[in-house]
Amino acid sequence: MNDKPSFSAIRRRLLLGLGAGGLMSTPLRAAETRSVRQPVVVLTSYNDEVFSRFEAAFEKAHPQYKLQLVWRMPHDALPYLRQPRQAGVDVYWSASPRNFAALAREGAWQPLGIARDGLPERIGKARLADAEGFYTATEMAGYGFIFNPEAVARLKLAAPADWQDLTAPAYAGQLVLPNPARVGFAPVMVDIVLQAYGWEKGWATWSAIAGNAGSLTDRGSTFVTDEVASGRRAVGLSIDFFAVSAIANGAPLRFAYPAHGGINPAHIALARNAPNPDGARAFASFVLSAEGQRIVTHRDIHKLPVRPEVYRELPADYFNPFRAAEQGAFDYDGDADRNRLGLISALFEQTLIREHGELAALWQRIHRAAAAGHDIRAARQLLESPPISLAEASQPALQQVFRNRLEGANPDANDQELRWQEASRSRRAAVASLLTGQGA
Amino acid sequence: MSMAGRTLALILLLGLQAVMPLRAAEETMLREAYTQPLPGLSEAERERFFRGRSLFRQSWVVAPAEDRAAGLGPLYNRLACISCHQKNGRGRSPDGPEERMQSMLVRLSVPGQDAHGGPKPHPAYGGQLNEEGIPGIPGEGRAALHWVELPAERLTGGETVALRRPRIEFVELAYGPLTGALHSLRIGQPVYGLGLLEAVPEKTLRAMAAEAKPDGVRGRLNQVTDVAAQRMMTGRFGFKANAPNLRQQIAGAFVGDLGITSVLFPDENCMPAQKGCQQAPSAGHPELAVADLDAIEFYLANLAAPVRRNTDDPQVQHGERMFARIGCTACHRPELQTGPSPRFSLTAQQRIAPYSDLLLHDMGRGLADGRPDYRASGRQWRTPPLWGIGLVPLINEHSQYLHDGRARNLQEAILWHGGEASAARRRYTASSEPERRALLAFLHSL
Numbered sequence: 001m002n003d004k005p006s007f008s009a010i011r012r013r014l015l016l017g018l019g020a021g022g023l024m025s026t027p028l029r030a031a032e033t034r035s036v037r038q039p040v041v042v043l044t045s046y047n048d049e050v051f052s053r054f055e056a057a058f059e060k061a062h063p064q065y066k067l068q069l070v071w072r073m074p075h076d077a078l079p080y081l082r083q084p085r086q087a088g089v090d091v092y093w094s095a096s097p098r099n100f101a102a103l104a105r106e107g108a109w110q111p112l113g114i115a116r117d118g119l120p121e122r123i124g125k126a127r128l129a130d131a132e133g134f135y136t137a138t139e140m141a142g143y144g145f146i147f148n149p150e151a152v153a154r155l156k157l158a159a160p161a162d163w164q165d166l167t168a169p170a171y172a173g174q175l176v177l178p179n180p181a182r183v184g185f186a187p188v189m190v191d192i193v194l195q196a197y198g199w200e201k202g203w204a205t206w207s208a209i210a211g212n213a214g215s216l217t218d219r220g221s222t223f224v225t226d227e228v229a230s231g232r233r234a235v236g237l238s239i240d241f242f243a244v245s246a247i248a249n250g251a252p253l254r255f256a257y258p259a260h261g262g263i264n265p266a267h268i269a270l271a272r273n274a275p276n277p278d279g280a281r282a283f284a285s286f287v288l289s290a291e292g293q294r295i296v297t298h299r300d301i302h303k304l305p306v307r308p309e310v311y312r313e314l315p316a317d318y319f320n321p322f323r324a325a326e327q328g329a330f331d332y333d334g335d336a337d338r339n340r341l342g343l344i345s346a347l348f349e350q351t352l353i354r355e356h357g358e359l360a361a362l363w364q365r366i367h368r369a370a371a372a373g374h375d376i377r378a379a380r381q382l383l384e385s386p387p388i389s390l391a392e393a394s395q396p397a398l399q400q401v402f403r404n405r406l407e408g409a410n411p412d413a414n415d416q417e418l419r420w421q422e423a424s425r426s427r428r429a430a431v432a433s434l435l436t437g438q439g440a
Numbered sequence: 441m442s443m444a445g446r447t448l449a450l451i452l453l454l455g456l457q458a459v460m461p462l463r464a465a466e467e468t469m470l471r472e473a474y475t476q477p478l479p480g481l482s483e484a485e486r487e488r489f490f491r492g493r494s495l496f497r498q499s500w501v502v503a504p505a506e507d508r509a510a511g512l513g514p515l516y517n518r519l520a521c522i523s524c525h526q527k528n529g530r531g532r533s534p535d536g537p538e539e540r541m542q543s544m545l546v547r548l549s550v551p552g553q554d555a556h557g558g559p560k561p562h563p564a565y566g567g568q569l570n571e572e573g574i575p576g577i578p579g580e581g582r583a584a585l586h587w588v589e590l591p592a593e594r595l596t597g598g599e600t601v602a603l604r605r606p607r608i609e610f611v612e613l614a615y616g617p618l619t620g621a622l623h624s625l626r627i628g629q630p631v632y633g634l635g636l637l638e639a640v641p642e643k644t645l646r647a648m649a650a651e652a653k654p655d656g657v658r659g660r661l662n663q664v665t666d667v668a669a670q671r672m673m674t675g676r677f678g679f680k681a682n683a684p685n686l687r688q689q690i691a692g693a694f695v696g697d698l699g700i701t702s703v704l705f706p707d708e709n710c711m712p713a714q715k716g717c718q719q720a721p722s723a724g725h726p727e728l729a730v731a732d733l734d735a736i737e738f739y740l741a742n743l744a745a746p747v748r749r750n751t752d753d754p755q756v757q758h759g760e761r762m763f764a765r766i767g768c769t770a771c772h773r774p775e776l777q778t779g780p781s782p783r784f785s786l787t788a789q790q791r792i793a794p795y796s797d798l799l800l801h802d803m804g805r806g807l808a809d810g811r812p813d814y815r816a817s818g819r820q821w822r823t824p825p826l827w828g829i830g831l832v833p834l835i836n837e838h839s840q841y842l843h844d845g846r847a848r849n850l851q852e853a854i855l856w857h858g859g860e861a862s863a864a865r866r867r868y869t870a871s872s873e874p875e876r877r878a879l880l881a882f883l884h885s886l
Contacts, residue, residue, distance in 0.1 A: 052526075
């Protein structure tokens with residue numbers, strides 16, 4: 001937070017110096033007439049493409065304020081906001097539901113206190129507004145599949161419509177999969193499947209999808225889109241805005257929202273110690289206004305507005321999640337499983353990402369053996385089984401161990417994870433042995 | 441913009457659209473035209489290219505932080521490279537004094553030279569105005585931009601054009617008055633094709649500088665400090681050709697615009713009087729890892745320039761001939777040949793069409809900034825490459841040109857030409873309106 005009263009006199013001082021540059025073009029002028037703009041400090045992880053558009057529009061609408069951006073990835077934002085006086089932050093604005101919830105529990109926010117006319121409390125089963133009124137969603141991103149229609153057609157497959165479609169043997173080596181332990185949006189993606197199909201069938205689905213992955217990435221949606229756009233892979237598991245904005249900018253791709261969908265909302269909250277609460281509130285109101293919500297639909301941003309009326313102005317092919325939610329597409333309840341996201345991401349990494357080559361090879365053997373008429377049920381069941389039981393995964397103590405493992409954190413594996421690695425290795429060896437025993 | 445100016449801009453726009461209709465699909469494809477790699481990257485090179493792209497788009501973080509991309513500031517202009525080079529293209533200037541400079545900055549100096557012959561930094565503010573400071577460190581101030589409308593000029597056929605010029609007002613100055621300062625405005629420059637420009641042999645530049653040219657056109661090489669080599673080298677990047685190579689240009693922008701140190705510029709951009717700046721935490725020495733500098737350099741060196749469009753259009757072809765006939769190509773060279781390029785092989789031995797000679801030219805009093813930069817005088821500017829310029833409205837969503845965005849369309853940019861370009865300008869204004877339209881259509885095809 002910049003608190004610079006000692007400089008106000010300087011700011012008002014006339015500038016008398018006329019440099020050669022000034023003399024040759026136009027003179028430097030005095031600064032005495034302009035009022036000093038009040039800073040509004042926004043802590044965010046939005047990239048420049050998003051933030052600069054809001055910055056320009058907000059400062060135009062509210063010239064008395066100057067946005068001051070402090071950029072932090074979500075895992076880095078948490079300690080930043082836990083500093084004394086919240087380090088002078090006025091607003092936190094980010095796509096990190098866990099951070100907002102965690103900080104709400106710590107009493108970090110003040111009530112938003114802004115009008116909610118035209119802003120729904122929920123979409124499907126997902127809350128958009130915090131029940132206590134401390135934070136609210138400002139835009140949404142949808143999970144789904146970026147795919148190359150030509151490549152999918154070459155595989156003689158229909159466009160993917162749900163997660164289980166991606167387990168088809170024809171997709172072997174054709175999927176791009178983000179590592180949920182490294183890529184911020186991916187933990188919820190893993191959980192959507194676990195919640196939609198249940199723990200057992202959910203892990204079975206992920207095992208088969210991971211077995212079909214030809215590219216794994218720690219780098220997120222840009223890379224996923226690049227891999228598919230280049231024709232190297234047919235389908236990428238992604239979040240919509242990178243992909244859809246690439247499509248809007250000409251990439252020969254399509255994005256499909258699965259029948260079992262989910263959204264990743266970005267939220268906004270006002271810091272309890274905000275030095276400029278009026279400015280903070282003005283900014284939050286602006287972001288939620290129709291004008292602010294239109295900005296998120298710019299073709300280089302392509303997020304989903306939380307204000308339904310804005311969709312009326314958008315092209316017919318702009319995905320309307322409120323309409324999809326009426327068909328049950330957003331039954332995923334993000335609040336329900338929030339505490340296990342770190343745990344399932346670590347499980348996913350240790351059992352499906354590490355030694356991925358072995359996993360993929362086993363799945364291809366299973367597919368070949370099945371096609372050849374071998375009885376592969378036992379091998380398949382073993383490869384599909386969850387790394388730990390739902391009961392174990394529901395233990396708060398275990399969830400707590402992995403609580404801070406999200407949003408870009410990059411720690412070494414702990415003993416627990418090393419045991420999962422080992423168990424996974426043994427299981428793969430057993431699967432290989434079973435297949436060999438079947439002559440597959 | 442005046443009503444007449446707006447009407448003219450509309451007529452221009454509609455006229456161009458009438459002759460160059462862009463299909464919607466083609467239009468959307470073209471929006472990524474500044475972000476494409478040179479053809480032929482290997483798998484490993486592609487990976488490096490993407491790594492560099494991520495860093496170029498990265499928003500940097502105030503130290504201390506767990507984030508690897510830490511080291512922003514203490515004083516800075518924006519958070520990311522891409523902030524000033526949106527979609528790898530051209531920045532724009534504010535519409536008025538209340539609007540902040542989002543993709544533009546102000547260079548500062550005082551009369552005289554530094555120890556190497558470069559601009560002498562302002563004792564309180566250094567070499568450029570850093571409008572932002574990390575929390576606890578006041579930003580240096582704000583440059584409020586006023587636009588002054590100039591009297592309209594009548595061109596052959598009756599068309600009138602009114603230009604505008606900028607006037608800077610420094611406000612909210614945090615480190616004392618800017619007494620005696622020279623200043624020069626800079627919008628973010630396009631960053632594609634730079635590897636190809638770097639691969640143009642120095643002897644080619646020298647030969648072009650030595651050539652006899654018509655109309656009083658000269659062309660001069662800048663000689664600037666090569667920080668890594670610790671000697672003077674020919675300058676080829678920057679509005680005044682004040683950077684000898686791409687790597688130094690990148691490292692200079694990192695320290696100057698983002699406040700991030702590197703092996704080439706290991707010191708923070710804090711002036712002696714800026715005590716808070718000097719005492720702020722650092723994210724490392726240097727803050728930008730060598731591998732990251734390598735990756736960004738690789739990315740920019742391998743960014744292709746857009747392919748020309750509408751080359752079969754008779755009006756475009758007419759405009760291209762006219763561009764040569766009235767003398768534009770004396771500086772905006774339509775063809776250059778690259779030489780060997782041991783570090784970036786895809787840029788070697790290429791015939792390229794940057795429409796630049798990379799030389800300094802006196803552009804007259806109207807464009808002069810009065811701020812010398814090594815051998816570049818206050819009236820001299822490096823010929824800016826024109827490749828890709830026709831895509832600015834589509835990709836960057838504005839139509840501002842020249843170093844400070846004062847030109848609101850390409851015709852205004854032409855009309856700001858003076859000095860060595862005076863004869864070409866005269867021929868342009870004396871041309872018939874259809875001829876001028878043809879020339880503009882040609883520029884829009886680039």
